[in-house]
Amino acid sequence: MKDEDLKTTEEHARSTGYKEHHEPWIRMVKRDDVSKKRAIAVRAAAIAGALIVGGILIFLMGHNPILVYGDMINGSLGSPLVLRETTRLAIPLLITGMGIGLAFKMRFWNIGAEGQIIAGATAASYFALFHHQNMPSPVLLVVMFIAAVVAGGIWGMIPAVFKAKWNTNETLFTLMLNYIALEGIRYLQFGPWRDPGMMGFPVISMFNQAARLPRVFGVHIGWIIALVLVALVYIYMKKSKQGYEITVVGESIQTARYAGINVKMVILRTMFISGAIAGITGFVTVAGANSTISEGVTGGVGFTAITVAWLAKLNPAAMIAISVFLAILQKGSGTIQTIYGIPEAAAQLLTGLILFFMLGCEFFLNYKLIFRGNKKGAAL
């Protein structure tokens, strides 16, 4: 409310009602602009802060934090073998992060990537399991890819239909679809898709060789798919009309309507793409990493990727760095479990801490604090 009259009334109220009050000990003023240097410095300080708090927790568990962090890095980057493993962990995070990023840009809180990954993985697996004998490997892989894109996209679009038509809360909707997708794949695993040759173990059989992604530099080509997607999503977001429409709808639906943007269309289209990208994660996971599908196919990637998207400020290029960083945490936490017996959940906790610090540090980018008696306003 920038109304002048209102301001005078307010000042009047202050000059009469608050007469006895001193200037507050501390007050905050919105910053006009933030230099890039400062933005990077504050965020780096936030990550450092989170690692320090994590270090204190490690210390309380009776270990030397510096040694533990050192072993985490060593265990995730120290040799070509573990480096490949870390890359393998980063691929699904990066791809899913981009899908979530598109939705978040539109302020559509898509926390249903888990379900969208399962939908994509299931559709791809259907062709891998039951139609591998009908076509040559490259065709089969392309068919699996398309199936994953369509299934993930549709699974992502269901809540968007309701959002567009009735403004239905998407947070709960997308999340509940995760559980439904999970029960779906469980049904297949324990029922019709169960491998009868596995002596009663409820597992789905391994894919035929034709349904497995080739490797480049020792890692399945999911990493190339991920990097191509980064370029495509970057161009889509920054250079295309559709990307611009997403930004406008995210900023203000009112403005978007004024500008003649078909808001419903944008919501539907964006959520299809968002879900489709998560579906691609499902495809590379079953065809590249696991060569089969199970109820644990996502490995929690759909949730961790929310962190990727948010920490990268929804910028696809920055997501490369963040997803590698989180993959280091994840792989490293496996290493320290073996060496120190620190449970792997430590990585999850650390991720949460980093998120908290990153959320908190935004404040110091947007506001400056002015202490009492300092009229010039020494910024903090």
Added chain:
Amino acid sequence: MLGGFDFVNFIFMAVIAATPLLFATLGEILTQKSGSLNLGVEGMMSMGAAAAIAASYFYESAAGAGLSGFVSASLAVLIGFLAGALGGLIYSVLTVTFRANQNVTGLALTIFGIGAANLVGELLGIRAGGRTTVDDATKTMFSGINISTLSDIPVIGRIFFSYNFMVYLAIITAVILIILFNKTRTGLNLRSVGESPATADAVGINVTKYKYIAASVGGGICGLGGVYISMATIGGFAGTWDNNIIAGRGWIAVALVIFAAWRPARAMIGALLFGGLSALWLYLGPWLQNHLPNASIPQQVYNVLPFAATILVPIITSIRQSKDHSQPKSCGTNYFREER
């Protein structure tokens, strides 16, 4: 028509399944009344669940042979509450003081809470050399009460007087919130903070204080839901830790807040309905088996029911566009005095 359907035990199991949902829904209603949309219910419940087991475990180790189940259970409830409240406090610091986005902060709290709880649970397991489990004396405290004459009345005894103490604690919490919201000055102030923080601020209500306290106490109540799940869930697993123990119930509670239209009394009905849905397979399955032997419903269909019903809640509310008893108006947005 319903011959063979064990109705009394079905109600009993529905109440058992409803209680953690009721705690979490009440906690989130209190939080949202102050204008804070905290999506971290799942995280706060996890923290409460792990903290309760940890509290009992450490007390039992310290007390040795002379341990008292009552002290152990009280500590579990208290520490579980405080752990949930800590989650609510972190949320308040980030959204009220540092003005972070409420949605993302809630999601971060979910990730943090589940991670912290899994870590504590696994560390306890390592300490105990296998699975942590609490003493039978503690377990007894969390199993059903037996008020000799009352509990022995057929049907009524089972349906009303045979639960563990936390079931009654949840109902008492609901009653306290009903009185707080509708009969007290504090409740009125709280509601005004949630509806219009600027107005509340103008009449001299300390908006920041109300938001902090509501989110923290609300988080604590969510934590009690977690305590219930880890300590009192029926079956052989009470008092032991399982990773991701809350299994989505925190999110169902977020939907139940909408279903309950932010009213504690309706939260009780909603929780019972959803509890009934998740207990249905135990009773409908055998009943179907007897009456329609050819129709087999896979377990997964029953599992999906509460989640599918949860989707229906926001859909129906949004289609009806019901304006009365709707969400507190400032929910989801932070209040900046400087930017009025």
